[in-house]
Amino acid sequence: MGRKPAITRGAVASAALEIIDRDGMAGFSLERIATALHVRAPSLYNHFADKSEILTAVARAVVLETPRVPDPAPGQWREWLVSECVEFRNTLLRHPNAVPTVFAYFPESLLYKLYGRDSRLLAAHGVPSARALFLLEATHRMTVGSAVCTATGRPALVELPRPDSTEGKDWRSAAATDADESLFVEMLRAFLDGVDLGDKH
CATH class of the missing domain: 1.10.10.60 (Homeodomain-like)
Structure with a gap:
């Protein structure tokens, strides 16, 4: 042996x-x-x-620690993509000290593999192939950028929602991650709702 x-x-x-x-x-x-x-x-x-x-x-x-989100129901690809981004962001924030390392050393071959898989899924849900890669790259950058800001303590320059459960507490530190996630999801949805898929002509 x-x-x-x-x-x-x-x-x-x-x-x-x-x-x-x-x-x-x-x-x-x-x-x-x-x-x-x-x-x-x-x-x-x-x-x-x-x-x-x-x-x-x-x-x-x-990156591979990120749970896979189940494939979306018909017409729900936007919420699926939001969920994918939230899962990846949560994984990054489980390793806040490593977030800059993931950003700097993200293996390109793995990124291409993930983009290929997700592009095929989006195409199956009617997203034009010419726009799928744009959506994936844009939301990936938003996800990593949001994680870097949260992991390094960079405060949002907009008012974050104050959760009701933090009355009498230092809510900025106690609920910063939850508030940042809510802001992140809102930004993702606003972007996805406004993006031109180029399929209306």
Whole structure:
């Protein structure tokens, strides 16, 4: 029987993400990953060419953590797309320290795969193929941008709704994520309702 590898690409990505989640990028290093996996740092180069390739694997792991939203009912593709974006944003915000890393190292091959899958779904629901990629790119950018703002504490410049359940509390900190999500959903819906699908001629 062959000897089982001491480490795998998945294990390295998981260890790196755990370090970033806990200590941010300031705590990220090959030495700390190796320590977490009980190996020597140079052995990581048997699996990854360099640090940026590890960060790409971290970004991929976060993206693939996103739950898949069931296919929409007829005429409900807009709400489906909103739900997809909310799920991805929620996944990103489970790893706030990693959000800038996902933004910077999002693997293009995975993005093309996801765009291809979702373009086919939108086409099946009557969205012209010439507009499907535009919709996906625009909502993807909105999603990542919203997550970056929330994860880094950048406040919205519009009044956020104040949930009734926060009476007497520091509602800005206690409900900031919920309020930001409500604003995000409202922006998505406004965009999708106003977009010209180019199929009315």
